[in-house]
Amino acid sequence: MIGLRALPAVLATEYMKLRRTLALRMTVLPLVVVFLYFLLGITGTSSLVRNNPDVWGSIARNSVSLWTMLMLPLFITLETSLLAGLEHTDRNWKYLMTMPVPQWTVYVSKYIVTLTLVAVAHVVLIAGTMVSGVLLRQFAPELKVGALPMAVVAWPVLKVTAAVLMAVAIQHWVSLRWPSFIAAMGFGMCAMVVGFMAVNSPEYGPWFPWSLTLHTLRPLPGAVIHPAVFSAIAAAAITVIGAWQFARRDVA
Template identity: 40%
Template sequence: MSGAGPAGAPATPPFPVALWRTLHAERLKLRGTLALWMCVVAPALVVAVVVLQLVFSELGRPLPPEQAWTRLSMGVLALWSFLMLPLFVTLEAALLAQLEHGGNQWRRLLALPLPREVHYLAKLIALFGLLAAAQAVVVVLIPVAGAVLMLCKPGLGLAGAAPWPLLLAVAAKGLLASLLVVALHTWIALRWRSFAVACGTGMGATVMGFLIGQSPRYGSWYPWSLPVQTMGEGSDVGRILAFSAIAAVLVTLAGLWEFRRSDHD
């Protein structure tokens, strides 16, 4: 809600306007940064690893084209969701937070006539936007990888068009399942100024995911394993997505409450 402060002070704009302005500022700050480039570099690295693995693998009986495409697509998306996605969110959250932590920019930002909450929400939305962009790049690069493999390794059986419905469906589910880990890392990165704390937490959680993610009992509840859990046969995808969304809302509300009370000056 808008209102005027002390005499001569600028009025606080309505919340949606304030959030839009803050998001626009985030977009400008991201131009040319490592955080933006990682949206291309990280997916390209994962796709390149899978392509090289297939190029140097021993050929068996060629698969039918549909199965060959499924093998390639799920191989890339599984590696991305299980390993790179949690690390990507970790790094991007830390880089976004350091835009303000570095040089103590919070003092200037929080002095603006804007609700405190918009700064937190802008970081959260920016992080999710970067992840969505990276997820889209992964999807686009899979058909490119398929074209390369048709030339370099025709014995794999790849032919025809990529399975776009499969790619889009799996990527969309993985993105929605990432809501909780995005909310967690936004809170962690903004709460602690240390880049090492923000990255170390995510790296440790990702490593633990190698064990917890394989547990039938706990894997589908562990935040850093939720994206890859949506790819498993027989997975309760609806429950996983609902849990991720509801828990993300609760974490965000807790983060907003703590951010309002904390002294970032």
């Protein structure tokens, strides 16, 4: 197996490793957000639902915003750290790297697996929000929840998925580069905080990787590059450089 031909097999083994892991179980995390807004709706205590002509739209937009702002940065930090931890624990690299496959395929496969987990979480978010709307319509008819506006949920989530590619690529590199779980988590937390601060900056908001997702939902006037497109291009470049470096490093 040479180069690209080895990639499907390596990728398949990375998916095999997910079985019974916390990383896989965490993909249902968006249900926390969904449940929170369902509770607000069903109890009717929030201004979000009281006297609101577009209850469903408000719940959907707020679910996506809360996930993107607060939970997604934590999610990608945890996922990349947990996936890297599978190999850092017991120094599993030293066996994996004696397999007759190009080392870069291991790096790229792990990145693809992380993106898959993000995608699964986002499918859960979309599906959960839809189900929540259906249940509200059934059990709280006074809210006058209208038809399910798929586009209000799905399109922003799709853009957020693209916009997070760059942050995942950087966090992936950090998690594989240093074996310490704390270091990777610390890096992710710091990046998230800086992302909050940078998001309103016209200079840095459209460029800072951890601000891109928020910027996708609330674009600043004058931004010349679409955050999702910029993120995808940058993520590809970072992954190529990361894989190149990964293939050349010593395995301790």
